[in-house]
Amino acid sequence: MEAKAAEKTKRELILEAAMVVFAREGFYKAKVEDIAIEAGVGKGTVYEYFSSKAELFKEMFKEGMEKFIRTLHGEVIQASTAREKLKKIAYLHYDFIMKNRDLAKITMESQNQCDDDFRKWLFGFQNQKMDFIKSIIEEGIAKGEFRQVDSRAASLAFTGAMGSLFAPVTFGKLDIKPEEIIEPILKVLFEGMSK
Amino acid sequence: MEAKAAEKTKRELILEAAMVVFAREGFYKAKVEDIAIEAGVGKGTVYEYFSSKAELFKEMFKEGMEKFIRTLHGEVIQASTAREKLKKIAYLHYDFIMKNRDLAKITMESQNQCDDDFRKWLFGFQNQKMDFIKSIIEEGIAKGEFRQVDSRAASLAFTGAMGSLFAPVTFGKLDIKPEEIIEPILKVLFEGMSK
Amino acid sequence: MEAKAAEKTKRELILEAAMVVFAREGFYKAKVEDIAIEAGVGKGTVYEYFSSKAELFKEMFKEGMEKFIRTLHGEVIQASTAREKLKKIAYLHYDFIMKNRDLAKITMESQNQCDDDFRKWLFGFQNQKMDFIKSIIEEGIAKGEFRQVDSRAASLAFTGAMGSLFAPVTFGKLDIKPEEIIEPILKVLFEGMSK
Amino acid sequence: MEAKAAEKTKRELILEAAMVVFAREGFYKAKVEDIAIEAGVGKGTVYEYFSSKAELFKEMFKEGMEKFIRTLHGEVIQASTAREKLKKIAYLHYDFIMKNRDLAKITMESQNQCDDDFRKWLFGFQNQKMDFIKSIIEEGIAKGEFRQVDSRAASLAFTGAMGSLFAPVTFGKLDIKPEEIIEPILKVLFEGMSK
DNA sequence: TATGAATGAGCGTTCATTCAT
DNA sequence: GATGAATGAACGCTCATTCAT
Numbered sequence: 001m002e003a004k005a006a007e008k009t010k011r012e013l014i015l016e017a018a019m020v021v022f023a024r025e026g027f028y029k030a031k032v033e034d035i036a037i038e039a040g041v042g043k044g045t046v047y048e049y050f051s052s053k054a055e056l057f058k059e060m061f062k063e064g065m066e067k068f069i070r071t072l073h074g075e076v077i078q079a080s081t082a083r084e085k086l087k088k089i090a091y092l093h094y095d096f097i098m099k100n101r102d103l104a105k106i107t108m109e110s111q112n113q114c115d116d117d118f119r120k121w122l123f124g125f126q127n128q129k130m131d132f133i134k135s136i137i138e139e140g141i142a143k144g145e146f147r148q149v150d151s152r153a154a155s156l157a158f159t160g161a162m163g164s165l166f167a168p169v170t171f172g173k174l175d176i177k178p179e180e181i182i183e184p185i186l187k188v189l190f191e192g193m194s195k
Numbered sequence: 196m197e198a199k200a201a202e203k204t205k206r207e208l209i210l211e212a213a214m215v216v217f218a219r220e221g222f223y224k225a226k227v228e229d230i231a232i233e234a235g236v237g238k239g240t241v242y243e244y245f246s247s248k249a250e251l252f253k254e255m256f257k258e259g260m261e262k263f264i265r266t267l268h269g270e271v272i273q274a275s276t277a278r279e280k281l282k283k284i285a286y287l288h289y290d291f292i293m294k295n296r297d298l299a300k301i302t303m304e305s306q307n308q309c310d311d312d313f314r315k316w317l318f319g320f321q322n323q324k325m326d327f328i329k330s331i332i333e334e335g336i337a338k339g340e341f342r343q344v345d346s347r348a349a350s351l352a353f354t355g356a357m358g359s360l361f362a363p364v365t366f367g368k369l370d371i372k373p374e375e376i377i378e379p380i381l382k383v384l385f386e387g388m389s390k
Numbered sequence: 391m392e393a394k395a396a397e398k399t400k401r402e403l404i405l406e407a408a409m410v411v412f413a414r415e416g417f418y419k420a421k422v423e424d425i426a427i428e429a430g431v432g433k434g435t436v437y438e439y440f441s442s443k444a445e446l447f448k449e450m451f452k453e454g455m456e457k458f459i460r461t462l463h464g465e466v467i468q469a470s471t472a473r474e475k476l477k478k479i480a481y482l483h484y485d486f487i488m489k490n491r492d493l494a495k496i497t498m499e500s501q502n503q504c505d506d507d508f509r510k511w512l513f514g515f516q517n518q519k520m521d522f523i524k525s526i527i528e529e530g531i532a533k534g535e536f537r538q539v540d541s542r543a544a545s546l547a548f549t550g551a552m553g554s555l556f557a558p559v560t561f562g563k564l565d566i567k568p569e570e571i572i573e574p575i576l577k578v579l580f581e582g583m584s585k
Numbered sequence: 586m587e588a589k590a591a592e593k594t595k596r597e598l599i600l601e602a603a604m605v606v607f608a609r610e611g612f613y614k615a616k617v618e619d620i621a622i623e624a625g626v627g628k629g630t631v632y633e634y635f636s637s638k639a640e641l642f643k644e645m646f647k648e649g650m651e652k653f654i655r656t657l658h659g660e661v662i663q664a665s666t667a668r669e670k671l672k673k674i675a676y677l678h679y680d681f682i683m684k685n686r687d688l689a690k691i692t693m694e695s696q697n698q699c700d701d702d703f704r705k706w707l708f709g710f711q712n713q714k715m716d717f718i719k720s721i722i723e724e725g726i727a728k729g730e731f732r733q734v735d736s737r738a739a740s741l742a743f744t745g746a747m748g749s750l751f752a753p754v755t756f757g758k759l760d761i762k763p764e765e766i767i768e769p770i771l772k773v774l775f776e777g778m779s780k
Numbered sequence: 781t782a783t784g785a786a787t788g789a790g791c792g793t794t795c796a797t798t799c800a801t
Numbered sequence: 802g803a804t805g806a807a808t809g810a811a812c813g814c815t816c817a818t819t820c821a822t
Binding site: 595618621626627628629630633 | 785786787788789
């Protein structure tokens, strides 16, 4: 996937290490020194690129999320129907959780331990995701794929159902195949929205 | 020696203060001293009743949750149909979040920062709640209120939808009436489950 | 020895408990509460009889030592020759260590952790013991039992040799019979003092 | 980068400060912060070099003692007769106490307040010293300098007599010249061991 | 630019002491 | 007198952050 060589900037190394360590330990238990070691750089170097531990946390979180959103938009655009789009989102969501269960785990934690600016960003980010889903549902209604459901309620239900996969998955207790859990959930939701 | 009741034990005072402070600050930022001040007792007194900060957190969390579960079971038993039961749960859930948004906020956080025993308890607790909902849905299916939906998928969707109320509510951004958001969500879900 | 019954005053109970606990834990690690429990009284009661932990320590120490000195004088007076007196002292010393190894252990510790008054008392006490031995040696010289040795040097040597039993005995490593170790030491010392 | 020597490592600075403060206050009353101040470093720096207060105490103690033992062996080897060797030991002992009365003072205290490993090390250390003296006495017997005395008893007496200098010296009450007290003691002991 | 030795503010916890009963 | 619940000063230790090299 990479162009030339495996050249990674120090910044990238640190962000990746931060992901690993924050996810493993949580924000407070994670030590800046451990992140530096994980990244293979000196402790002081971390502060060359990030002004504080909290700043590093925020940056790591943002990068991870924005990457996810980019993937989401990129993939979803290829689907034609609203139903397919939502299905795609559900599977991407599942994949994302599985591959980044670390990030998923700290999403929850992140709400309490950062400043208000970050909280606002996070809230805005979640709204953005919700709006994206809402717009797909509204598109589906417009195209006649769905009934005249309350689009906000439906997107809340959809988002919530996605979210409910978090806990069991991140605790590693969901050893069944993804389609076995995602399909039935989608079925229930789609039934509620179908004409 | 005292007249009527109203008398609160020190333990109760501390638990209530812990709720307030942990919710406001999160586990790590909360200082034991602040909890003591909030409770109107000395710092040492906290340690007369709880062996450590973590222990206090766990106890506070358990008490709050168990109280909620008791309320839930008590109220739900009065409803006759599965639909009414789920509706009841949705509203109680909403009320609980509104009244205990403090507790709601830290539910998420709590997963990372306590020991494995607590994590297990929490996981078991969540399963218990899910099973309760699942059994209501299955009862609804048996009684012919619902179609033959996948009861697990449905309960995940329901739980998830309830959960999705968390974020906006705990961030204090939901200034509409509860029924305006709960009813549409229930409608979507029930449509998906109806015959 | 007791007059009426086994009536023990609270004060005595506390002093005995203090002996046990201070000896087991040392001054700093010993907790006043543990002493109270050991004595079978309430924590507050300790402060009815002793103004502080340090005060309790001092009192306990003084009582123990003075009791030892009384025994020493009482027994020694019965011996007729200086040699016999010193021998008696050596054995009593050994017995005392064995029976009160607890007290012996904290003698050392006690020098650092109390106030100057106590230190002076302790120093005076040790001098008193040394003088007692010195006077016996001088009596021996006067009576022609010993050569004209330097009585101070001799008493230092004698005291020191007694003291050197401390470490091995209090560490419980001396599993030989007392006479097997005391007699040779006395022999060396007496040879050095004999005509 | 620095010119000659004179340069002291932080570790050495801290060990020296520890010696001063532990000796002045005893293990428990000594505050880590005071040691840091005495060393002219920050409190955290102490923990860069020693994992805990107890660890610092043990290291300080070991260094001091091992230095003493090295000095002892180095000097004693130069003496030819057993008598001279013991005399040398006596004077070195006295010097050591005078120069390191701090260390001497806490030797006693140290027995109670450290863990079992340290206690074992201390006990082993004392045995080693005793064995060294015993071997010199046995050498003296073999060479015909001393009578067939019980070498263990004699070494106990010698060690004890040395030890008895502790108390008066460390309390600063011995304002006489060292030879005035050491020579008579040696005389008594040697008389007891001579042919 | 990169480093890691040095730092000290900050916090959890202990326990001697007090005092209302 | 006797009690033990309540207290808060005190201290060991951590770790984010700095800065001289």
